[in-house]
Amino acid sequence: MDSITQKQIDSLSEVEKKTLRLFKKGWSGKRIAEHLGVSYHTVKKWHMTHIYEKLGLKDEMYLKKGHRLIVLLHTLDLKF
Numbered sequence: 001m002d003s004i005t006q007k008q009i010d011s012l013s014e015v016e017k018k019t020l021r022l023f024k025k026g027w028s029g030k031r032i033a034e035h036l037g038v039s040y041h042t043v044k045k046w047h048m049t050h051i052y053e054k055l056g057l058k059d060e061m062y063l064k065k066g067h068r069l070i071v072l073l074h075t076l077d078l079k080f
Helices: 006-010 014-024 029-036 040-054 060-064 067-075
Strands: none
Touching: 014 029, 014 040, 029 040
16 A cells, blocks of 8 residues: 545544544544543544555554554645
């Protein structure tokens, strides 16, 4: 996966988009969970897993670090 399309971003729910915006800012899963009023487990296993799937990011590297996702988000001009 070398890119993320606007169509993929548009497929995200509003909560997923908010989670992704906070993730892009460098917020930890724990901080995102506190901000959203949900458990860390919900952010990690529910929101982020769905985000990765909808964006076509199924590689374990994304699931372990998320670094490549952050790099992609900062290099693309996508609105979410």
